[in-house]
Amino acid sequence: MSMQPISRELLLQQLQWRYATKRFDPTRPISAEDWAVLAEVLVLTPSSFGLQPWKFWVVTNPEVKAQLLHHSWKQSQIVDGSHLVVMAAKKDLSADDVDRHVARVCEIRNEPLEKHAGYRKSMIRALVPPPAGFDINEWAAKQVYIALGNFMTAAAVMGIDTCPMEGIVPAEYDAVLGIAEQGYKTVVACVAGYRAADDKYAVTPKVRFATSDVVVEV
Template sequence: MSIGTSQLLESLKWRYATKKFDPNQVIPESKWEALSESLLLTPSSYGLQPWKFLVITNPEIKAQLKPVSWNQSQVTDCSHFVVFTIKKNLTTDHVDSFIKRTAEVRGVAPESLSGYRNIIVSDVVNGPRSLTVNEWATRQVYIALGNFMTAAALVGVDTCPMEGIEPANYDKVLELPTKGYATVVACAAGYRASDDKYAELAKVRFPISDVIETLA
């Protein structure tokens, strides 16, 4: 199952980091359900999914987040505001939950996955990676961000990735410390305002020969 190459490239050329959203346009529910699935289907190392995505449509919560987002209007004007968080300090409990879910989905006994489970634990929980596991989880979250933005472009939804935020203050507003999660990045989604001057600017990229090298 595939789409045409021209459709793919047209969608990627169409998208840009939207600076001004139309606050009166809301993403239809059916389209948002598909974008939610795109987040769910994001690949992650070991399949561990060390994250949670907070989808904010409540105007009051958006208003609280705006001051800790460099007062950027995208936060309050977009249709759906997604906060990408990591599950901090992964433990064997998370790994075991993942193994249990895998067994349920694939119809196998959890015991048959014990070898895989032990490999994950020996790496992420007890191995050298455990010393930087939150940084590792953060890199996984950026896979989700890219996947989400591409999916949005393919269905005609505008996005703006936002690192111009104060993660620690996001955590406070969203009461994340008590839940074991931490903010990494956010992404506004919705529809561009008709007068967003950035929509018509040409994309600036280095020549493809400078950034892609084929070793055949």
């Protein structure tokens, strides 16, 4: 697969352009073609051990959005954005989850399970059961935030707006979407769509500390 990198200038331009959109245009849906790319971005997100301890519920149904609005501090992004992505972490990761991953590795690479016995053993030793002081559910939630960042950056490069949202009630999201019974737990949500013309924050200068204050070169 050949690599075709975007320019440095374009990348920084799009990251300067993006912001946590407060008002979305409810008349502008993301096209099916563009959404298919963003869905693949979620799939391609890296994770520790490659275990992908997550699942993403994508909500476009207006009635379901309206239900979730009541559990989102009435933030209008929930109903006005094109796609609401609910990012959930796998609860209580087990040996079965490790085996599922190893089986997928063997399927994709057309390799025997025996070749990955050592890899499986190292994952089991590190995660199952969790070592003392290691919260495996917190670990899984941190993996989900990698997906969030990956998703928002890719969307910005494509000229699609996003708004990450922790101002939600995870347990209620779990109940509305049937997430808990599948063994997952809502961590964070992200709305994707297009900014409204009257969102004042679109032209508000971005505030960041100087690069020298946050990037330390050794």
